[in-house]
Amino acid sequence: MNKNDVLQQLREAKLAHINWVQRAKMLISGFEIGEDSIPVNSTQCQFGKWFYSDAQKLNAMQNNPLECMQTIEQLHFDLHDTYMHIYKIYYDLKPKGFFSKLFGKRKKVSESEIEIAKRHFEQMQEISAKLVDELNRMERRVVAIQEKEFEGI
Secondary structure, three states: OOHHHHHHHHHHHHHHHHHHHHHHHHHHOOOOOOHHHOOOOOOOOHHHHHHOOHHHHHHHOOOOOHHHHHHHHHHHHHHHHHHHHHHHHHEOOOOOOHHHHHHOOEOOOOHHHHHHHHHHHHHHHHHHHHHHHHHHHHHHHHHHOOHHHHOOO
């Protein structure tokens, strides 16, 4: 893997994160969003898949302190925890039968529940902004690393 590959993956992961947050916004705005389109589990979204695989190689970089990765991980957990509140408003947590899974049934949501979801989404946006800031910081660190540092990762 070379420096450009690492930067490309980082940028794609950041974009996947931004798109995930936008799907949550669309859900609250009334769009039909499939339950699986916004994974609740932090290891199942595209960003989480990257973070727990290729991103872990960045720990070996000399100018990428461990606390940076820990901060990103905590923000990512916080984001998914906050989204769980929205998820519970829009989707039924009861076990589903075959046809329910196949056709995906959303719950009826009241105006007061929508307002609660919007408040949770505001929290998500704040967490997301911090996460994007950390990712931008990481990207600047990767840019500053010499190409030879990427040999062997």
